[in-house]
Amino acid sequence: MIALSKMAAAVQPSATLAAGAKAKQMKAEGITVYDFSLGEPDFATPEHICAAAVKAMQKGHTRYTAAGGTPELRSAVARSYQKMYGISYTPDQVVVSSGAKHSLHNALAATVGPGDEVIIPTPYWVSYSDLVQMTGASYVLVPTTLESGFKMTAEQLREAVTPRSRLLMLNSPSNPTGAVYTRQELEAIADVVLEKNLVVLSDEIYERLVFGDAQATCFATLRPGLAERTITISGASKTYAMTGWRVGWALGPVSVIKAMGNVQSQQTGCPCSVSQSAALAALEGDQECVEIMRQEFEARRDLVCQRLQNMPGVKSFVPPGAFYAFFDVSEHFGRTLGGRKVTDSMSFCQAALECAHVNVVAGSAFGAEGYVRLSFAASREQLQAGLDRLEAFLK
Numbered sequence: 001m002i003a004l005s006k007m008a009a010a011v012q013p014s015a016t017l018a019a020g021a022k023a024k025q026m027k028a029e030g031i032t033v034y035d036f037s038l039g040e041p042d043f044a045t046p047e048h049i050c051a052a053a054v055k056a057m058q059k060g061h062t063r064y065t066a067a068g069g070t071p072e073l074r075s076a077v078a079r080s081y082q083k084m085y086g087i088s089y090t091p092d093q094v095v096v097s098s099g100a101k102h103s104l105h106n107a108l109a110a111t112v113g114p115g116d117e118v119i120i121p122t123p124y125w126v127s128y129s130d131l132v133q134m135t136g137a138s139y140v141l142v143p144t145t146l147e148s149g150f151k152m153t154a155e156q157l158r159e160a161v162t163p164r165s166r167l168l169m170l171n172s173p174s175n176p177t178g179a180v181y182t183r184q185e186l187e188a189i190a191d192v193v194l195e196k197n198l199v200v201l202s203d204e205i206y207e208r209l210v211f212g213d214a215q216a217t218c219f220a221t222l223r224p225g226l227a228e229r230t231i232t233i234s235g236a237s238k239t240y241a242m243t244g245w246r247v248g249w250a251l252g253p254v255s256v257i258k259a260m261g262n263v264q265s266q267q268t269g270c271p272c273s274v275s276q277s278a279a280l281a282a283l284e285g286d287q288e289c290v291e292i293m294r295q296e297f298e299a300r301r302d303l304v305c306q307r308l309q310n311m312p313g314v315k316s317f318v319p320p321g322a323f324y325a326f327f328d329v330s331e332h333f334g335r336t337l338g339g340r341k342v343t344d345s346m347s348f349c350q351a352a353l354e355c356a357h358v359n360v361v362a363g364s365a366f367g368a369e370g371y372v373r374l375s376f377a378a379s380r381e382q383l384q385a386g387l388d389r390l391e392a393f394l395k
Helices: 006-010 015-028 047-058 071-085 100-111 127-134 154-160 183-196 254-267 273-284 288-309 345-356 380-394
Strands: 094-097 117-122 138-143 165-171 199-203 230-235 248-251 324-328 371-375
Touching: 006 127, 015 345, 047 273, 071 094, 071 248, 071 273, 094 100, 094 254, 100 127, 100 165, 100 199, 100 230, 100 248, 100 254, 117 127, 117 154, 127 138, 138 154, 154 183, 165 183, 248 254, 288 324, 288 380, 345 371, 345 380
Parallel strands: 117 138, 117 165, 165 199, 199 230
Antiparallel strands: 094 248, 230 248, 324 371
């Protein structure tokens, strides 16, 4: 028997992927399942992006690229930040990876290790804590509440800092809550970051998916000197419905970006060449497709939130961004639903899947017991039908 390393033994499987796998198994058995577990747009990748990939293959662009991505794509990423936020990056301040998750891993691998602490506001995306542990660093969780809009205050950050604090992981718009920090809230956090000499890993993957008056803010732009201690993460998956293409990127100081590229060169060699051509077309092509998808997500958000507000024993939050509803179901703990005793968010989700055939993800996976996450990256018809099932289940 082969003994596992301490790192491998400690890492947990992704809760969202595990929830999706169970739903797929039930579907294979002929059961109709309303699966709202995965953070994956249900739209097809826009045609002009797919056409660019085909053209790249036909031209023979199917070989290794530079480890950190093609010069063309790195330049396009830099130009997009100049256009969106007015911040200047050179191509050597950009590294392209096999998805934003890969970028997060490489950024952590390049900046923290044993003895370091990483500060993470909760609720947080399921992979953050395990990605930190894989480096040998430890993490410190800072809880937020529905009443606070699921946002950490500058004072909370200041109180969380210790002599071992090295890095803050920030996510706005947020997975799983959809929370979006205002510019003023981020400026206050930025002041603490500069005061305490922290590095910031700013996960901005949902930056193009904001609703109503909400606006996404690029953290690196907020204060002089902040860009030198900020690594910005984003990618093509959510904005352009390109989850399976696996293209993410990071922007930051040259030394860190070079180190991330070195790590990546030993891991994967390079990102997929064809996917990079597709991402280049996504960034440089017509952006109307992004707005069409954003408007549909906003309509779905409104539908879902209105339904949740009318459900018994549910406290909901109207998300200003991303495509998740994160709601409190703790009033149902202690009840028997569908013949199953519900004691926590995990047993709630298991009962909802097995009895109502509605698949949502337990809040405990995101560091927020009592809540569940529902992805509204599904058609309105699917959402209505699934919410009908969930409402009947709760009653």
